[in-house]
Amino acid sequence: MRTAFIKELFELAKQDERIVLIVGDLGFGVVTPFMEQLPRQFLNAGVAEQNMTGMAAGMALSGKIALTYSIANFPTMRCLEQVRNDVCYHNANVKVVSVGGGFTYGAMGATHHALEDLAVMRAMPGLIVVAPGDPVEARAATRAVIAYSGPCYLRLGKAGEPVVHQSPIDFKLGKAIQMREGRDATLISTGGILQNVVRAAERLEREGIETRVLSMHTLKPLDAEAVLAAVRETGAIFTIEEHSVIGGLGSAVAEVLAEADGNKVLFKRIGVSSGFSPHIGSQEYMQDCHGLTEAGIAKAVASALPAVTNG
Amino acid sequence: MSQEKQVNLTELAKRIRQHCVRMTGKANASHVGGALSAADLLAGVYGAALRYDPQRPDWPERDRFIMSKGHACSALYAVLAESGYFPVERLETFYRNGSPLAGHVMHKNVPGVELSTGSLGHGLPVATGMALAAKRDGRSSRMFCMISDGECNEGSVWEAALFAPHHKLDNLIVIVDYNKIQSLGAVKEVIDLDPLTDKWRAFGWAVREIDGHNLAAIEKAVTQVPYDAGRPNCIVAHTVKGKGVSFMENKLLWHYRAPMGEDMTKALAELEETK
Numbered sequence: 001m002r003t004a005f006i007k008e009l010f011e012l013a014k015q016d017e018r019i020v021l022i023v024g025d026l027g028f029g030v031v032t033p034f035m036e037q038l039p040r041q042f043l044n045a046g047v048a049e050q051n052m053t054g055m056a057a058g059m060a061l062s063g064k065i066a067l068t069y070s071i072a073n074f075p076t077m078r079c080l081e082q083v084r085n086d087v088c089y090h091n092a093n094v095k096v097v098s099v100g101g102g103f104t105y106g107a108m109g110a111t112h113h114a115l116e117d118l119a120v121m122r123a124m125p126g127l128i129v130v131a132p133g134d135p136v137e138a139r140a141a142t143r144a145v146i147a148y149s150g151p152c153y154l155r156l157g158k159a160g161e162p163v164v165h166q167s168p169i170d171f172k173l174g175k176a177i178q179m180r181e182g183r184d185a186t187l188i189s190t191g192g193i194l195q196n197v198v199r200a201a202e203r204l205e206r207e208g209i210e211t212r213v214l215s216m217h218t219l220k221p222l223d224a225e226a227v228l229a230a231v232r233e234t235g236a237i238f239t240i241e242e243h244s245v246i247g248g249l250g251s252a253v254a255e256v257l258a259e260a261d262g263n264k265v266l267f268k269r270i271g272v273s274s275g276f277s278p279h280i281g282s283q284e285y286m287q288d289c290h291g292l293t294e295a296g297i298a299k300a301v302a303s304a305l306p307a308v309t310n311g
Numbered sequence: 312m313s314q315e316k317q318v319n320l321t322e323l324a325k326r327i328r329q330h331c332v333r334m335t336g337k338a339n340a341s342h343v344g345g346a347l348s349a350a351d352l353l354a355g356v357y358g359a360a361l362r363y364d365p366q367r368p369d370w371p372e373r374d375r376f377i378m379s380k381g382h383a384c385s386a387l388y389a390v391l392a393e394s395g396y397f398p399v400e401r402l403e404t405f406y407r408n409g410s411p412l413a414g415h416v417m418h419k420n421v422p423g424v425e426l427s428t429g430s431l432g433h434g435l436p437v438a439t440g441m442a443l444a445a446k447r448d449g450r451s452s453r454m455f456c457m458i459s460d461g462e463c464n465e466g467s468v469w470e471a472a473l474f475a476p477h478h479k480l481d482n483l484i485v486i487v488d489y490n491k492i493q494s495l496g497a498v499k500e501v502i503d504l505d506p507l508t509d510k511w512r513a514f515g516w517a518v519r520e521i522d523g524h525n526l527a528a529i530e531k532a533v534t535q536v537p538y539d540a541g542r543p544n545c546i547v548a549h550t551v552k553g554k555g556v557s558f559m560e561n562k563l564l565w566h567y568r569a570p571m572g573e574d575m576t577k578a579l580a581e582l583e584e585t586k
Contacts, residue, residue: 043443046470046473046474048470048473048474050466050467050470051467051470051471054433054435054436054437054467055436055437055439055440055471055474057440058436058437058438058440058443059440059441059443059444061425061426061437061441062440062441062444062445062448063371064444081430082433082436082467085427085429085430085433086426086433086436086437090418
C-alpha cells in the first residue's frame with residue numbers, strides 16, 4: 001500500500017505543483033524518487049510532528065495541497081491538537097498519511113502499534129478518514145483524497161501487501177465496495193485486514209455459511225446505507241479491523257445500528273479488545289494472537305451465528 | 312521615519328488600549344494585561360510594516376500577521392477594526408452570545424484573522440509553513456508572528472525555531488512579547504527563559520532586543536527586516552504586562568481580572584492622558 005501510495009502521489013505531483021509531500025524524517029528508500037525528482041514539492045520536517053503539521057496547515061492556507069507522512073501514531077496522536085486546530089478548524093487542504101496501521105510494526109513494540117488512530121481521527125471535526133484494504137484501493141484512495149479539497153486522514157499498511165481486488169474497482173469516498181455476496185451474514189472490513197476477511201468468507205463458504213463482504217475503506221463519512229442494506233438483507237453484521245474495538249469501525253457501525261429503526265440484528269465487533277497488546281511479533285503473529293487471521297475471523301463468525309444458520 | 316507617522320502610531324496604540332479595556336471590561340473577560348503589553352507592538356506592525364488591503368483579505372501577496380498568543384485577542388480585534396477590516400462598532404460585541412469575536416483569536420467571520428489560536432505554540436509552525444510556501448512560490452510576502460513569553464515553554468515553538476533558520480526563512484519574523492508574567496506567576500519563577508535573546512541567536516535567528524513600548528524602536532525593528540539575509544528574524548520585545556494603566560502594570564491579577572465599573576473608568580481616564 002505504501003508503494004502504491006507513493007507511486008500514485010508521484011504521478012499526481014508531476015501534474016500538480018501544488019502538491020507538497022512533508023515527511024517526518026521517515027520513508028527511507030520509499031520517498032527517494034519523489035525527493036530527488038520533485039525537490040521543490042518535497043520537505044523533510046525532521047523529527048518534529050507538531051511543527052510538521054502546523055507547517056502543513058500554513059502551506060495549505062497558502063494554496064498548497066500538503067501531505068504529512070510518518071509512521072504509526074506519529075502523524076496523528078503526537079500532533080493531535082495541530083490536526084484539530086490548525087488543519088481541521090481551518091478546513092486546510094492537508095492530508096495526514098500514516099504508514100503502519102495496526103500491527104504492521106508488530107515487532108517494534110507497543111509504541112509502534114497503531115490501534116487507536118482510527119478512533120481518534122474519526123472524532124476530529126471535518127476530517128475524512130480513509131483506510132484502504134489493498135494496494136488497488138490505496139492507489140484509488142490517494143487519487144480521491146488529493147481530488148477532495150479539505151482535510152483527510154489516510155491510513156496505510158506497509159509495502160508488499162497482496163492485491164485483493166482482481167478487477168478494476170469503482171472507488172468513491174464514503175461508498176463501501178462489495179467484495180462478495182452472501183445471505184447469512186455480512187463481514188465489514190476496514191484497512192489492511194481485507195485479505196484475511198475475504199479468505200475467512202471463503203472458508204466460511206466451505207462450511208456452508210454464505211457471507212457478504214464489504215470493504216469499508218472510508219470510515220468517515222461511513223456508508224450507512226450499505227450497513228443498513230446489509231442488516232435488511234443478511235441479518236447479521238460483523239466488523240473486522242486491525243484496531244481497537246473501541247472507537248473505530250465497530251463503533252461507527254454500532255452507532256448506525258443503534259439509531260436505525262426497528263432493526264434487530266446480530267452484531268459483533270472483531271478487533272483488538274485487550275487494550276495494549278501484551279505481545280510483540282510479526283504482523284501475522286500479532287493477528288493470530290488477536291484472532292484476526294483468516295481462521296480466527298471465520299471461527300468468531302461461525303461461533304456467533306445461530307446453530308440453525310450453521311446448518 | 313516621519314514625526315507624523317510617530318503620532319499615528321501613538322494614536323493607534325492608544326486606541327487599541329482603550330478598545331481592550333472597554334472590550335474586556337464590558338464583557339467581564341480575562342487577559343487585558345497581555346493585550347496591553349502587546350498594543351504598541353501591534354500598532355507598529357499594522358501601522359508601519361504590514362502590507363495588507365482590508366478590502367482584499369485574501370490577497371495572495373499580503374503579509375500575514377499571526378497572533379499566536381490568542382488570549383490577547385482583544386488587541387488584535389482592535390487593531391483589525393482600526394485598520395479597516397470591519398467596523399469599530401463590532402468590537403462592542405466582543406465575548407457576547409453569537410458574536411464572531413471570541414475570547415481567543417478566531418478566524419471565522421472575522422476578516423483579517425489569518426489563524427485561530429488559543430492553545431499556545433501553534434502560531435509559529437503555521438507561520439513557518441506560510442513563509443516556506445511564499446519562498447517556494449516566489450512571493451514577497453512576509454509572515455509576522457507574535458508569541459508570548461509563557462508560550463516559549465511549548466516545545467512546538469522550538470521545533471519551528473530549529474526549522475526556520477535551516478531553511479533560511481528570512482521572510483519570517485517572530486515577535487516575543489516578553490512581559491515577564493505568565494499564567495501562574497513570574498516567568499523567572501515558573502520556567503526562566505533568560506538568556507532569551509541568546510537562545511534565539513543560538514538557534515540561528517537574527518535577533519533584535521527592543522523596548523516593546525518605544526514606538527520608534529518598534530517601527531525600526533518591524534520595518535528593517537530582514538536583518539541578515541538568509542536568517543529568520545526575532546524581535547525580543549521587553550514589555551510590561553498591563554502597560555498604560557498604572558494599577559494594572561506588572562500585576563499577575565490582570566491576567567485574569569476584567570476592568571469593570573470604577574476600574575474601567577479609571578483605566579480609560581489614564582489612557583486618555585497618554586501622550
